[in-house]
Amino acid sequence: MTPCALTVDSLNPKVLALADHLGDNAIARRAQCIQNEIEAEPESHPFREIIDCSLSNPQSMGQRPNKFFREVLALCDYPHLLEQSGTNSLFSSGAIARAREILDLFPGRATGGYSHSQGTEGLRDIIAAGIAARDNFPCNADDIFLTDGAAPPVPYFLDESRGWGVSMSDLKKQLDSARSMGVFVRGLVVINPGNPTGHVLVEENQREIVDFCRNEDLVLLADEVYQENIYADEKGFHSFKKIARSMGYGEGDISLVSFHSVSNGYYGECGRRGGYMEVTGFNSDVKKQVYKVVSLSSCSNISGQILMSLVMNPPQVGDESYASYQAERDGVLSSFARCAEAMVRSFNGLEGVTCSEAEGAVFVFPSVRLPKKAVAAAEASNTQPDAFYALRLLETTGIVVVPGSVFGQMHGTWHFRCTVLPHEEKKTMTVIISSFVAFHRAFMEEFRD
């Protein structure tokens, strides 16, 4: 017996209505279950390990943290080191200099106190300067709100659009349809570089989106957390703020929020929970309300705040740490690019599979034309066809991907999202691709119409 103080019936119905995280818990739960079975009985499945290609979680896949970032964090945790001569032989002088600069931003060097609710003022100055240098347009430190990653602030808003190139006519149709049903649409979320697609928007498309939001009185919520991860040579990152400002639109012309985090760049510090939102073009009454909501839950964690400042102000040309920092960065990004290329090539060689070139972020998002028999089998087991395919993949190979139905996709099309993270040194990528190819061939054979 358990006490009846709370039952599911007495919970807030909105809690019950929440979808499971990403909707893919069935696959994640099954993967966890298989993992446990393998640990108990190594021969229990046709493979020896689960290979997680579902989550952007690079350090858990074996990627090493960036050395400069971690040196600075350690010195800020234990500033006593800065007064010891032995420290010079254990830490790079660039990291020592940076840690001193950062600690001096905290009165009494106290990194263990609550900061301003928006984040430590000096760190916001550094981040604002980094944004201004990136965009070549001014950035005000008062517009920066430091957060525990990019996840917490989003749930206040309603509408979103994801995808490869964004079609303005589709967008307009969806907006009008929502409004005709009485939905008060407040904003548009655009993820660039794209998740789940790995696509990087072209500037012309970004300008169309900015004008669309202006004309329709929508807040443009720009999820720009993959801004450092672009590996297509001809593409670059252009923030929506830079695009809007270069169109001549100022504070008074468009309401814009840009999100970034320390989780999603090539350095992948997911567990450190640092992020910011840059809030521009809101009237002061609305901004006061944003501040009020933010200040309800203390400041974000200081390690995450420091890390965010390092991301936006990494070692520069001329700094002692620049060469090694840049080598680490290029190493990671070129590894992503090689993985992505190998995956795209292999997927495109498979019957019924097409996969766009990956340009950024850490994903590929191939489309699979599933045979009717497979769709019928999925329906018979009350599963989405792409989830059916992903579960079969898991049971056969141990590879975990996210079915496209989790993100929404054109009716009658099926996709899966696969990360390009697996560590090359471990040869995991080769293993993944060869098991995938064998699985897909057998699957198509089994369900061929």
Add this chain to the structure above:
Amino acid sequence: MTPCALTVDSLNPKVLALADHLGDNAIARRAQCIQNEIEAEPESHPFREIIDCSLSNPQSMGQRPNKFFREVLALCDYPHLLEQSGTNSLFSSGAIARAREILDLFPGRATGGYSHSQGTEGLRDIIAAGIAARDNFPCNADDIFLTDGAAPPVPYFLDESRGWGVSMSDLKKQLDSARSMGVFVRGLVVINPGNPTGHVLVEENQREIVDFCRNEDLVLLADEVYQENIYADEKGFHSFKKIARSMGYGEGDISLVSFHSVSNGYYGECGRRGGYMEVTGFNSDVKKQVYKVVSLSSCSNISGQILMSLVMNPPQVGDESYASYQAERDGVLSSFARCAEAMVRSFNGLEGVTCSEAEGAVFVFPSVRLPKKAVAAAEASNTQPDAFYALRLLETTGIVVVPGSVFGQMHGTWHFRCTVLPHEEKKTMTVIISSFVAFHRAFMEEFRD
């Protein structure tokens, strides 16, 4: 002009209805304003600095972080140090050993990956063992949810009770009155050791509260974040879970959530945002919903998770770091006790002021009988009488306290909450007390009936 995508009228009305944080923003804002004026013009006020006695934020008041905790954090940030011989001369061997143990809990020593949504499994094991050792009753690591401090999880719940000893008849009266107005009361929040009062509940009172919650089908939400801060010799900390279990009540008898954080213990790591909730006595359907809500927002930050494990498993007798750790701890707690004692003695010597002995947490909460003229002057300026008193105190002395009306108090009584943190080495406590005494005498003189 600003864009009209969002106006205050189009925001969620619940956001507008939110009270400003703690409701004391008028005083905090005025203090910030005065601080700016002093920086611009040092002679602009009758004092040279703002002395913040409003917030439990010890490191910002000059308290040094605990050395062992910070050594371990630094080593976990930059594990490369563990392979260098020079590290032995810079870090204590106890911290080195502990960092190795902690890093081994992370597959691949990857402290930069997302953890399980409830927190890293090995760290939850350590925390559960610490709770079991504290209470002498079992604790299940699956009941532990690691959080970014103790602030985030609370807002789902409705009712709370604060205070010195809790009167059962008052509590019953309030509950019946709320229910008769159609309020579905789900839980009771009890803060022990108390905020704002600094009171530590006696065991008999805790048993009454447990029985009250059982009989009335209420979830008991135990805010136990000050559990390490008890400096009254005859008092000790007893968790509500320990009390309930020692009454013979198990999982099936009472729904109980205990909150703890790394912010509020004597070590005061407020900015690091670590915490846990221990969730017991819920049926599995409800617990699944708790897990779903928690997993919506990624894991809590890993540094905070590690710190929480250190708090619940500090160096033990026999460990190399024990003596120095214990000396730091005792130094901080005895400093709190001396400050509290000096404050209580001085306050009790003032006309119209009575102040209970401080037993724990970091606060004293004196009551002030304000003259009718002062109450009338407050009403004339549309201010609560205790806020009027606190604003006058700020303008005259630079001291910031929190008026009792922010927390709720018996009708016709007035209080203020004052921290006992100010750093003894800086002699701030003496300064605070003498300015306070002078202010109060002049105030009473001015408004005497």
